[in-house]
Amino acid sequence: MNQALRNPAAGGIEDVFRRAVALSRAASPTLAERRDRLARLRALVVENETRFAEVISADFGNRSSTETLIAETLFLLAEIKHATKNLSRWMAPKHVATELQYFPAKNKLLPQPLGVVGIIAPWNYPLQLTLAPTIAAIAAGNRVMIKPSELVPHFSALLQKLIADKFDDTELMVTGIDGDISERFAALPFDHLIFTGSTRVGRLVAEAAGRNLTPVTLELGGKSPAIIDRSADIAEAAERIVYGKLMNAGQTCIAPDYVLIARGRADEFVAKANSAVARMFGTSPDNKDYTSIVSDKHYARLEGLVQDAAARGAKIVQAAKPDDPAWKAKRKFPPTFINGATTDMKVMQEEIFGPILPVFACDTTDAAIDHINAHDRPLALYWFGKDDAARDQVLTRTVSGGVTVNDCLFHFVQANQPMGGVGASGIGAYHGEWGFRGLSKMKxxxxxxxxxxxxxxxxxxxxxxxxxxxxxxFMS
Known part of the structure; x- marks a missing residue:
């Protein structure tokens, strides 16, 4: 499949980059031109909705077309609509207050495109996490180059072809995935570089960008906790956490990574969560609503995490019969709860990125906060309960990329809220006007x-x- 995805243009990505830079320096796109590019991007998504779902499923082994529609397509259409509707306001010069000693002078902020933006896209939500930053970059008036993931070759080939059909390569282009393309792409002196992926690779991307003094937006990951307060409805929390965890079989950067719950309530949570798994996805690997793990390597890593936890004394709970060979044959990993997780287990030391949920006993709000603050700041945090004082204690004493209260994931899809990490979970943010401003020079x-x-x-x-x-x- 890789042979079908070739680097565009006779001169390769370096030639496209040079031409895009020259055009970006010559003139900034007007409001009409930006809206036209967004309209073409919207048409590309709408016209190929079914094809995208098919190739993504082919790359994973199985992924429900409904899940792709919910998690990728609908989000993008809403994001394009929001940007198109608000773009004239975003582009307008902003009046800024002038201090008295300079009166009657005036201050303004003038949004200008940065130039050429590079996007290194991930595999887990290949459509959404490729085109969401693209929408922000186009709205801000930039030209865009995308390097897709080699783990989703069918999707990458389709996206490259469709974008080439609707855009000049200096407006928007998709590279190949073969050979040394990743290193060459990261080495280009972009005006801004966006990367979504692991913290380990994000450090390498930031190092490469730093050699060109290229600013970066890094959407990374980490271990996002779900705190279940004593005031929470356990059944309600279990169902919502299971949904957030098992979307895309846990291959989601903001999925709840582990649960913090009072020791005496852990068994009840696991039982209710296991029942929720059975209701949503059944117990058979033939369920088409349940997504496959993207590769054998990723599957083997997940097996190792469960084996390590079991060897260290955890209770492994699964609604399905994991000894059925069809699970592995279809590369579907049985939803798994690690009851009695401890800090010496690998499952509590690294981002899981799969359908495994450790349950860690924390008897007080203070203990939960201390545990979170003893580790890298997470990309997301989830809190469940009815005690406002306990909730606000968690919100004020922890730092994370974002929070959803009494549910999972939904802070991510808010058009007027920034999406981004902090510390090891990321740098910078996008979505809506936050993305526009982050990819503009506010002069x-x-x-x-x-x-x-x-x-x-x-x-x-x-x-x-x-x-x-x-x-x-006197005036100062």
Whole structure:
């Protein structure tokens, strides 16, 4: 399949980059041009909705077309609509207050495109996490180059062809996935580089970008906790956590990675969560609503995490019969709960990125907060309960990329909220106007008034400047 996905243009990505840079320096796209590009992108998604779902399923081994529609297509259409509707307001110069000593001068912020934006896309939500930052970059007036993931070759080939059919390669292009393309792409001196993936690879991308002083947006991952307060409805929390965990079979950067719950309630949670699994996905590997793990390597890693936890004394709970060979043959990993997880287990030390949910005993809110704060800041945090004081204690004493209260995932899809990590879970943010601003140069402009006395600051210095400094000191 890789042979079908070739680098575009006779001169390769370096030639496309040079031409895109030249055009970006020559002129900024108008509101009409940006809206036209967004409209073409929307048409591409709408016209090929079924094809995208088919190739993504082929790359994974199985993924429900409904899940792709919910998690990828609908999100993108909403994001394009939001950007198109608000773009004229975002592009307008922003009036900024002028301090009294400079009155009647004026200040403005002028949004301008950065130039050429590079996007290194992941495999887990290949459509959404490729085109969402693309929408922000186009809205901000940039030209865009995308490097897709080699783990989803069918999708990458289709996206490359469809974009080439609707866009000039200096507007928007998709590279190949073969050979040394990743290294060459990361080495280009982009005006901004966006990467979504693991923290380990994100560090390498940031290092490569740093050699060109290229600013980066890194959407990474980590271990996102779900705290179940004593005031929570266990059945309700279990169902919502199971849904958030098992979407895309847990291959989601903001999936709840582990549960923190009072010791005496862990068994009840696991029982109710296991029942929720059976209701949503049944117990058969033939269930077409349940997504496959993307590769044999990823599947083997998940097996190793469960084996390590079992060897260290955890109770392994599964609604399905994991000894059925069809699970592995279809590369579907049985939803698994690790009851009695401890910090020495690998499952509590690394991001899981699969349908395994450790349940870790924490008897107090303080203990849960201390556990979270002893580790890298997570990309997401989830809190379940009815005790507002306990909720606010968690919100104020922990730092994370985002939070959903009494559910999972939904902070991610809010058009007016930024999506991004903090510390090891990421740098920068996008979505809506946050993405527009992050991929624009918000240029400050000062308009001096002819009636301003700034010339009194000029040499030669004397009594006049002393009086002016005294006045400025009083006003400062």
């Amino acid at each position: 400050p402009v000062f308009y001096r008034s002819p009636f301003n006395r700034l010339a009194d600051l000029y040499p030669p210095y004397g009594g006049k400047i002393a009086r002016l400094i005294k006045l400025l000191r």
